[in-house]
Amino acid sequence: SAPQVRTPTGVRAHDDQGVNAQQGEWLTTSGGVRLRETDKSLKAGERGPTLLQDHHLREKITHFDHERIPERVVHARGAGAHGTFVAYGGAESVTSAGFLAEGRETPVFVRFSTVLGSRGSADTVRDTRGFATKFYTDEGNFDLVGNNMPVFFIQDGIKFPDIIHAGKPHPDREIPQAQSAHDTFWDFVSLHTEAQHHTIWNMSDRGLSRSYRMMEGFGVHTFRLVNAAGETSLAKFHWKPKLGVHGLLWEEAQMLGGFDPDFHRRDLADAIEAGAHPEWELGIQVFPDTPEQTYAGIDLLDPTKLVPEEVAPVQKIGRMVLDRNPSNFFAETEQIAFHVGNLVPGIDVTDDALLQARLFSYVDTQLTRLGGPNFNQIPVNRPHAPVNDMLRDGFHQDAVHRGVAPYHPNSLDAGCPFLAGDPQGAFRDNPVTVPETVKQRAQSASFDDHFSQARLFWLSMTPVEKQHIIAAYSFELGKVYEPAIRERQLQCLANIAAELCGGVAAALGLPAPSPTVELADPEPSPALSMLGGSYPPD
Numbered sequence: 001s002a003p004q005v006r007t008p009t010g011v012r013a014h015d016d017q018g019v020n021a022q023q024g025e026w027l028t029t030s031g032g033v034r035l036r037e038t039d040k041s042l043k044a045g046e047r048g049p050t051l052l053q054d055h056h057l058r059e060k061i062t063h064f065d066h067e068r069i070p071e072r073v074v075h076a077r078g079a080g081a082h083g084t085f086v087a088y089g090g091a092e093s094v095t096s097a098g099f100l101a102e103g104r105e106t107p108v109f110v111r112f113s114t115v116l117g118s119r120g121s122a123d124t125v126r127d128t129r130g131f132a133t134k135f136y137t138d139e140g141n142f143d144l145v146g147n148n149m150p151v152f153f154i155q156d157g158i159k160f161p162d163i164i165h166a167g168k169p170h171p172d173r174e175i176p177q178a179q180s181a182h183d184t185f186w187d188f189v190s191l192h193t194e195a196q197h198h199t200i201w202n203m204s205d206r207g208l209s210r211s212y213r214m215m216e217g218f219g220v221h222t223f224r225l226v227n228a229a230g231e232t233s234l235a236k237f238h239w240k241p242k243l244g245v246h247g248l249l250w251e252e253a254q255m256l257g258g259f260d261p262d263f264h265r266r267d268l269a270d271a272i273e274a275g276a277h278p279e280w281e282l283g284i285q286v287f288p289d290t291p292e293q294t295y296a297g298i299d300l301l302d303p304t305k306l307v308p309e310e311v312a313p314v315q316k317i318g319r320m321v322l323d324r325n326p327s328n329f330f331a332e333t334e335q336i337a338f339h340v341g342n343l344v345p346g347i348d349v350t351d352d353a354l355l356q357a358r359l360f361s362y363v364d365t366q367l368t369r370l371g372g373p374n375f376n377q378i379p380v381n382r383p384h385a386p387v388n389d390m391l392r393d394g395f396h397q398d399a400v401h402r403g404v405a406p407y408h409p410n411s412l413d414a415g416c417p418f419l420a421g422d423p424q425g426a427f428r429d430n431p432v433t434v435p436e437t438v439k440q441r442a443q444s445a446s447f448d449d450h451f452s453q454a455r456l457f458w459l460s461m462t463p464v465e466k467q468h469i470i471a472a473y474s475f476e477l478g479k480v481y482e483p484a485i486r487e488r489q490l491q492c493l494a495n496i497a498a499e500l501c502g503g504v505a506a507a508l509g510l511p512a513p514s515p516t517v518e519l520a521d522p523e524p525s526p527a528l529s530m531l532g533g534s535y536p537p538d
């Protein structure tokens with residue numbers, strides 16, 4: 001029989017693996033009544049109509065009718081795996097997060113994904129990839145919900161529906177590669193030029209990952225770390241794959257899309273099953289928490305900018321190994337609910353306007369996707385730390401709570417130790433200074449520079465990587481119907497690099513425009529390059 005798990009405020013009727021719905025040797029109804037027949041429905045007479053009275057028929061069909069849940073509005077296509085994170089130590093001076101203390105082992109679940117495709121889409125398309133990790137720490141769940149690229153298309157989350165609407169298939173035909181979707185994507189990124197930096201990453205070999213096992217991961221935003229003394233620093237998170245960073249050739253990606261649309265999903269599961277457990281090191285770039293929140297002239301609240309690793313080296317603070325495939329895709333990979341607001345003491349958010357919108361969005365969408373407010377009780381989302389919350393009832397409530405309905409302050413219910421215990425272990429919102437005026441968007445000049453870092457990226461590429469980037473822009477813009485959009489994007493490329501713009505213009509048979517911004521020549525950043533990258537395999 002299913003073991004009962006006692007929580008401080010309730011009893012759950014099953015263990016951490018979830019309800020065991022496959023007990024005993026007989027087929028039963030969901031109510032546990034043994035069944036004699038499941039192949040023929042009950043009829044009136046030998047050839048008559050089916051009777052509504054057949055409760056097993058009704059239950060079987062009704063449940064089947066409701067097997068599907070909505071796919072994620074973005075990142076619908078993904079694959080996941082379980083593993084363990086072990087901290088090297090070294091982060092204690094900047095964060096009190098217990099799971100980052102030397103030698104601490106923490107179970108994790110990682111979900112990799114594409115962004116734009118639907119649940120059944122092909123794995124090898126040109127896209128950004130999600131790299132989301134749930135750490136089941138002793139202090140509660142910490143989610144690092146990142147991507148395989150260090151920057152994002154937009155500086156403010158209010159533009160998220162715009163970029164996704166511009167990139168996803170359109171309502172008339174729902175064809176991802178339709179003319180209209182190319183036009184709208186390039187229309188948006190050429191008008192909203194802060195998207196140009198992320199776009200050049202997409203057009204590079206990084207947009208065609210060879211394997212989930214060979215991707216870097218980035219938290220993208222700047223986070224605020226708090227140490228045991230209450231001192232704060234700013235930090236960016238990085239995952240470095242042991243196998244190095246590798247991309248597919250465009251032709252390989254296209255062929256694989258036809259031959260094996262499950263290529264990445266299969267690769268991850270096969271590698272884990274074969275014992276070739278993928279590994280990453282977690283690293284942080286740490287910056288002083290100054291009032292300006294800038295470093296080397298780069299605004300740390302601008303998620304369209306990275307801080308080059310030569311300027312702020314990545315310090316390795318731990319290692320993650322994925323060694324167990326999910327046993328049930330729906331229960332684990334599909335029902336996992338990541339949220340950038342799942343933070344533990346020692347890690348806090350900043351005022352990055354993209355991050356702030358994400359803090360609202362994830363739980364909001366999961367209320368619909370996972371059918372109500374109790375999705376943290378689904379086994380894959382359940383913290384491994386004790387839970388004693390004030391949340392009650394609601395759809396899919398799984399806990400049987402005891403005592404009076406929770407309220408605070410409370411002198412009657414000794415079983416509700418609200419706010420008791422060691423305040424040191426509690427999450428504390430870090431005091432920050434906010435301006436007294438309400439403005440739509442206050443930003444430094446660094447936010448308005450949309451091309452320098454795209455140029456830095458271009459200059460860091462090897463000749464063959466540059467060829468791939470020119471070919472990618474040429475192919476994609478070749479699918480754009482509206483001449484004005486192509487020309488506007490060529491203008492953006494002219495503002496990144498003459499060689500890039502010239503190559504694409506020649507392929508499109510168009511004149512190459514002159515830049516409208518001054519092209520500064522930063523030092524090439526070899527750490528960005530995939531082929532000449534600074535993290536080759538061991």
Ligand code: HEM
Nearest residue numbers: 072075111130131132146147152157160220357358361365
């Ligand atoms: C899902 C990353 C920006 C809304 C995801 C996932 C990842 C991700 C990895 C997939 C999670 C999974 O595997 O279940 C990022 C990154 C961003 C970003 C790195 C920027 C730096 C945003 C913004 C919004 C947003 C600005 C909205 C304002 C969503 C939503 C989902 C999602 C609604 C689906 C969640 C679900 O259904 O469980 N994101 N995202 N994201 N993201 Fe983002």
